[in-house]
Amino acid sequence: xxxxxxxxxSNEESPTAKIHTRPWAATLILTGGILLLxxxxxxxxxxxxxxxxxxxVWQAVFNFxxxxxxxxxxxxxxxPRILGGAMVGACFAVAGAIMQGMTRNxxxxxxxxxxxxxxxxxxxxxxxxxxxLPYMYIIMYSFLGAGLGVLLVYGFGAASRSxxxxxxxxxxxxxxxxxxxxxxxxxxxYFRIGQxxxxxxxxxxxGTKWSQLEVMFPWVLAALIVGMIISRSITxxxxxxxxxxxxxxxxxxxxxxxxxxxLILAGTAVSVVGAxxxxxxxxxxxxxxxxxxxxxxxxxxxxxxxxxxxxxxxLAARMINPPYETPxxxxxxxxxxxxxxxxxRKERRTL
Amino acid sequence: MGSSTMVGAERKKKTxxxxxxxxxxxxxxxxxxxxxxxxxxxLSPLEVLRTLFGSGTPKQELILFEFRLPRIVxxxxxxxxxxxxxxxxxxxxxxxxxxxxxxxxxxxAGLMVMLFVSFFPTTTAAPIxxxxxxxxxxxxxxxxxxxxxxxxxxxxxxxxxxxLTGIGIAAGISSAMIVLTLRLSPEKYQFVATWLAGSIxxxxxxxxxxxxxxxxxxxxxxxxxxxxLNVLNLGDQTASGLGAPVERExxxxxxxxxxxxxxxxSVSGGxxxxxxxxxxxxxxxxxxxHQFLLPASALVGSLLVLVADxxxxxxxxxxxxxxxxxxxxxxxxxxxxxxxxTK
Numbered sequence: 001x002x003x004x005x006x007x008x009x010s011n012e013e014s015p016t017a018k019i020h021t022r023p024w025a026a027t028l029i030l031t032g033g034i035l036l037l038x039x040x041x042x043x044x045x046x047x048x049x050x051x052x053x054x055x056x057v058w059q060a061v062f063n064f065x066x067x068x069x070x071x072x073x074x075x076x077x078x079x080p081r082i083l084g085g086a087m088v089g090a091c092f093a094v095a096g097a098i099m100q101g102m103t104r105n106x107x108x109x110x111x112x113x114x115x116x117x118x119x120x121x122x123x124x125x126x127x128x129x130x131x132x133l134p135y136m137y138i139i140m141y142s143f144l145g146a147g148l149g150v151l152l153v154y155g156f157g158a159a160s161r162s163x164x165x166x167x168x169x170x171x172x173x174x175x176x177x178x179x180x181x182x183x184x185x186x187x188x189x190y191f192r193i194g195q196x197x198x199x200x201x202x203x204x205x206x207g208t209k210w211s212q213l214e215v216m217f218p219w220v221l222a223a224l225i226v227g228m229i230i231s232r233s234i235t236x237x238x239x240x241x242x243x244x245x246x247x248x249x250x251x252x253x254x255x256x257x258x259x260x261x262x263l264i265l266a267g268t269a270v271s272v273v274g275a276x277x278x279x280x281x282x283x284x285x286x287x288x289x290x291x292x293x294x295x296x297x298x299x300x301x302x303x304x305x306x307x308x309x310x311x312x313x314x315l316a317a318r319m320i321n322p323p324y325e326t327p328x329x330x331x332x333x334x335x336x337x338x339x340x341x342x343x344x345r346k347e348r349r350t351l
Numbered sequence: 352m353g354s355s356t357m358v359g360a361e362r363k364k365k366t367x368x369x370x371x372x373x374x375x376x377x378x379x380x381x382x383x384x385x386x387x388x389x390x391x392x393x394l395s396p397l398e399v400l401r402t403l404f405g406s407g408t409p410k411q412e413l414i415l416f417e418f419r420l421p422r423i424v425x426x427x428x429x430x431x432x433x434x435x436x437x438x439x440x441x442x443x444x445x446x447x448x449x450x451x452x453x454x455x456x457x458x459x460a461g462l463m464v465m466l467f468v469s470f471f472p473t474t475t476a477a478p479i480x481x482x483x484x485x486x487x488x489x490x491x492x493x494x495x496x497x498x499x500x501x502x503x504x505x506x507x508x509x510x511x512x513x514x515l516t517g518i519g520i521a522a523g524i525s526s527a528m529i530v531l532t533l534r535l536s537p538e539k540y541q542f543v544a545t546w547l548a549g550s551i552x553x554x555x556x557x558x559x560x561x562x563x564x565x566x567x568x569x570x571x572x573x574x575x576x577x578x579x580l581n582v583l584n585l586g587d588q589t590a591s592g593l594g595a596p597v598e599r600e601x602x603x604x605x606x607x608x609x610x611x612x613x614x615x616x617s618v619s620g621g622x623x624x625x626x627x628x629x630x631x632x633x634x635x636x637x638x639x640x641h642q643f644l645l646p647a648s649a650l651v652g653s654l655l656v657l658v659a660d661x662x663x664x665x666x667x668x669x670x671x672x673x674x675x676x677x678x679x680x681x682x683x684x685x686x687x688x689x690x691x692x693t694k
Contacts, residue, residue: 160692194541195532285515340519
């Protein structure tokens with residue numbers, strides 16, 4: 001079928017072309033990015049309704065004194081929020097990178113696995129039928145919803161005899177997402193909860209608490225490590241199924257592991273902040289442009305850049321119109337879209 | 352493996368394609384008739400026939416000619432237009448995920464509607480008629496923006512670049528919409544949300560007359576390009592090698608897709624899913640050749656929207672479910688079924 005050629009396109013070049021990779025650029029991004037991230041976080045902590053000096057930030061983090069109000073503000077409100085933002089950014093970016101590598105489709109991101117739609121569906125049900133549900137439960141249900149979405153996509157994608165081809169995965173993902181979001185749209189219209197949902201989704205990282213971070217962190221860390229372990233195989237997968245098989249990769253296993261990693265990363269992120277989906281789409285593109293096509297570099301660099309984007313977007317979200325917060329998704333798009341358009345303009349090949 | 356069996360297989364495919372097209376046509380006619388009978392006020396098939404031939408009561412005439420018929424015609428036109436648009440985009444870009452929504456066209460139209468609603472104090476009768484026009488302006492503006500941003504001298508418009516640009520623009524516009532959403536009053540929000548979900552409410556003959564020229568001009572044009580699309584599908588190099596003026600043809604096709612989608616979306620709101628799923632369903636039915644694929648996509652699209660709109664009127668009476676939602680709820684499972692069954 002001709003649509004397979006969306007993948008053959010890169011097939012035509014990849015066997016002969018050697019893998020472009022720029023380790024020095026990647027190293028630069030990793031070190032510089034982490035420094036910048038630290039700076040951004042410090043700035044972000046010090047900025048807010050109560051202005052706090054950078055020196056106090058330093059003290060509060062490394063020399064916490066519970067009697068001082070600024071220390072308490074930092075420790076209880078700002079720090080979790082900013083760490084949450086950084087974590088979520090890394091999650092979306094890495095999930096997007098893995099998705100694009102596995103499906104070899106530049107339009108793919110974690111939303112395509114039915115994650116966002118599934119979480120949104122669960123959210124709509126929670127808001128419509130169980131109003132006033134505690135925060136932690138809502139998050140738990142939306143993670144379950146995300147899991148349901150992935151399960152459906154994977155089930156339908158892998159159901160046929162020829163197995164889970166990238167094209168099939170992408171199509172199943174698009175169909176399941178469309179169905180789930182149509183259902184939640186219907187629920188939202190019928191129960192008139194659309195705007196509440198929008199508020200929730202646009203809410204961003206504001207309400208992040210330590211308890212959430214404690215739950216999220218081990219999972220996210222584990223998923224990131226597994227992502228790094230399979231990164232070499234993802235590079236091979238991104239060259240094409242046949243090549244990967246020919247080089248001795250067990251593609252089925254890698255895809256399953258990859259999907260689980262994506263589910264954990266993006267599922268956690270979506271259920272905490274809602275769909276700031278654009279991060280997962282642009283950051284991997286940007287990273288690929290900068291460091292080449294080796295996923296051993298793309299994955300860690302994406303994580304750093306994703307964190308950077310979210311931390312600075314969150315900072316901007318609080319600075320634009322204080323004391324009100326601009327939705328972080330809007331700011332991510334505002335910062336990301338020009339970049340993305342510039343990249344798209346230079347784009348000549350697919351992946 | 353003589354050439355005679357090849358010819359035989361070819362002919363068999365052709366017959367199958369024609370049969371599928373005829374069956375789809377018949378299904379649409381059936382849905383058409385059923386749709387005329389159903390609604391808030393039931394009309395029996397006999398009453399419908401009598402009214403059609405001019406001997407119904409004034410009330411029946413009003414219901415049929417002023418409410419139901421224009422709406423049905425619009426559903427058919429929109430379904431065909433969006434599915435064709437999607438079919439072209441998928442063919443030209445060789446990407447299975449391409450659809451009119453990805454071009455930012457839906458988002459452009461949606462933003463205009465949202466701006467309009469948030470600046471007008473109430474949704475009175477007169478401005479509502481302005482909506483499709485504004486939506487068309489928004490849609491064309493988004494399409495135009497994508498066009499100039501992805502155009503490069505000497506290379507023209509590469510499909511991948513265009514899709515990526517479209518995604519970028521769509522994301523930008525949607526984020527602007529998020530910001531606006533939070534400022535709307537609940538009633539206004541409900542109005543916009545219904546529009547965005549894609550409903551064919553309030554259609555009257557004026558919309559039909561506004562939409563019809565686009566469809567009448569573009570559909571034959573696109574159908575005539577079936578061979579070009581087949582060749583483009585082989586990849587740029589092969590296509591140039593076969594003597595197709597790749598650059599120019601692609602521009603024409605993309606423009607046609609954008610205008611079709613823009614015209615349809617401005618009347619219907621965001622029934623974007625038809626553009627994605629219609630062509631895929633059609634491909635499963637008649638195969639990849641655009642001579643059959645294009646008309647089959649159009650018919651599948653029409654059928655989907657028509658059935659969705661009819662059901663949307665009936666299921667939750669007296670309130671209506673936007674057709675866009677039902678298209679996805681009906682179309683997606685069938686599509687998934689086909690996806691897991693074939694090959």
